[in-house]
Amino acid sequence: MNNIPLRTKQEIILIVDDSSDNLRLLSTMLSSQGYTVKKAVSGKFALQALDVINPDLILLDINMPEMDGYQVCNLIKSKEKYRTTPIIFISASDQIFNKVKAFQVGGIDYITKPFQLEEVLIRIENQLNQKRLYQELQRQNELLENEIAERRRAENALTEANKKLELLAWLDGLTGIANRRKFDEYIHQEWERARREQIPLSLILVDVDFFKLYNDKLGHLMGDDCLKKVASILHYIVRKSTDLVARYGGEEFVLVLPNTPQEGAIILAGRIQYTIAAEKIIHPNSSVSDYLTLSMGINTKVPDTIMQVTDFINMADQALFKAKKAGRGRIEFYQESITEGVTLP
Helix, strand or coil: CCCCCCCCCCCEEEEECCCHHHHHHHHHHHHHCCCEEEEECCHHHHHHHHHHHCCCEEEEECCCCCCCHHHHHHHHHCCHHHCCCCEEEEECCCCHHHHHHHHHCCCCEEEECCCCHHHHHHHHHHHHHHHHHHHHHHHHHHHHHCCCCHHHHHHHHHHHHHHHHHHHHCECCCCCCECHHHHHHHHHHHHHHHHHHCCCEEEEEEEECCHHHHHHHHCHHHHHHHHHHHHHHHHHHCCCCCCEEEEEECCEEEEEEECCCHHHHHHHHHHHHHHHHHHCCECCCCCCCCECCEEEEEEEECCCCCCCHHHHHHHHHHHHHHHHHCCCCCEEECCHHHHCCCCCC
């Protein structure tokens, strides 16, 4: 008699591989078997999307640029939520050393390329069967605990709900990036860390030039699309996992760049300007260009015990004001001698 619980939902399998051929082959095969397949071309993208995808099983390539499969597995298994999520490594290497290391970092199985599709299916189903059995055991235990721990489970459920609400409260409803609340929390956190470790912290304030005129001419729906596109570009350009892109308010955005010197912040701002220019977003009412432009103000400090984080933000705001006053579509950075005495609007 088969005691393995039947599949009650479309299980989600995340494939992490920098080879488009492997992604296409595995995705086609698994989708045909009724699985929901999600793909990531690098370990970084997989980690960023992990909580959104919430996979039931992960197929993880070992040899990838920037971050190999071992590192990705370590980071996934460091999260309590994914400690029981089965990870199957796929690799062209058949060496014992690689297999041992795969199991040491938390892998549950190892498949050698070129793989047989039937073998992959069997191994996946075997691991998912074990997971279903484990989940069924958990379900039975929970039913028993209902008799003695109803209040505790209710409190735990409330805590989880609050976490999800808090996560939603950190996202800007229009652009999908971090909102002002998240920025306020993060800048204070990174300010204190930079003060303790005596490392530079950079801040870039970004303003969409003549956005009110853009709205007046093209309408608020087009204005919303414009803000979404700008947010998407900022999010794409800012790659470091410790950096934060947030909507500061209205047509203003803010970038928090921990452990980044002024030169690095200026280079990043230049990339943003170049990318915005390349997009050629029509702005019929701009007096700077036929296309959408951005003004940016940069401030970089190694925090001391005197300066407050509000002063740090105000300095970036002064640099932004300087960029707008100088003609917009510019990048300016805070300098004591130049910005001293500037009156903000």
